[in-house]
Amino acid sequence: EVQLVQSGAEVKKPGESLKISCKGSGYSFTSYWIGWVRQMPGKGLEWMGIIYPGDSDTRYSPSFQGQVTISADKSISTAYLQWSSLKASDTAMYYCARRDGDYVTFQHWGQGTLVTVSS
Amino acid sequence: QSALTQPASVSGSPGQSITISCTGTSSDVGGYNYVSWYQQHPGKAPKLMIYEVSNRPSGVPDRFSGSKSGNTASLTISGLQAEDEADYYCSSYTSSSTQVVFGGGTKLTVL
Numbered sequence: 007e008v009q010l011v012q013s014g015a016e017v018k019k020p021g022e023s024l025k026i027s028c029k030g031s032g033y034s035f036t037s038y039w040i041g042w043v044r045q046m047p048g049k050g051l052e053w054m055g056i057i058y059p060g061d062s063d064t065r066y067s068p069s070f071q072g073q074v075t076i077s078a079d080k081s082i083s084t085a086y087l088q089w090s091s092l093k094a095s096d097t098a099m100y101y102c103a104r105r106d107g108d109y110v111t112f113q114h115w116g117q118g119t120l121v122t123v124s125s
Numbered sequence: 126q127s128a129l130t131q132p133a134s135v136s137g138s139p140g141q142s143i144t145i146s147c148t149g150t151s152s153d154v155g156g157y158n159y160v161s162w163y164q165q166h167p168g169k170a171p172k173l174m175i176y177e178v179s180n181r182p183s184g185v186p187d188r189f190s191g192s193k194s195g196n197t198a199s200l201t202i203s204g205l206q207a208e209d210e211a212d213y214y215c216s217s218y219t220s221s222s223t224q225v226v227f228g229g230g231t232k233l234t235v236l
Contacts, residue, residue: 050212051171068221
């Protein structure tokens with residue numbers, strides 16, 4: 007069974023750094039792109055970027071380029087999303103998802119990681 | 126502002142049919158057959174309902190169907206059921222560097 011398990015909820019202060027994770031299991035982790043999606047409270051889905059764990063090829067949405075870093079450690083089948091300096095506006099639910107097929111087919115999703123940034 | 130335009134809300138009674146539209150441009154919806162639809166219940170992760178405009182993943186009821194005409198894609202749900210009440214998002218490939226764009230989402234209410 008394909009599973010994406012994300013790390014737990016985080017509460018941080020503005021200016022702090024953070025790295026959240028998404029661990030894949032039940033499939034060849036290096037063979038599928040993993041994307042990240044933001045959902046701010048009460049709002050819609052926003053595309054952040056995507057990584058191919060096989061060679062770490064990474065693409066970012068222009069809206070998130072320079073604001074976050076997407077990475078992966080194929081030795082432990084885990085993708086990451088990290089911030090060097092959080093802002094209150096980063097408060098959101100973050101989902102990872104496996105690309106299955108074409109560019110926008112994501113059949114397997116993580117359960118989401120809630121990030122709260124507040125002073 | 127989302128790249129793809131969806132109605133904010135739609136509603137229907139049990140057993141009825143509804144259609145949710147998703148309007149883009151020739152650089153996304155109109156230019157490629159890479160349109161997906163996702164269902165999201167409150168507090169849950171999105172669920173893929175339609176991919177490549179009109180294909181249903183295994184396990185998705187055939188009450189859900191997708192289509193496209195020009196720059197507008199559509200999701201139709203026939204025989205509405207109470208459990209269909211959720212938010213629905215379209216997504217398309219785009220030729221811009223972002224590659225993926227979502228619609229703003231549509232809240233479906235089953236009356």
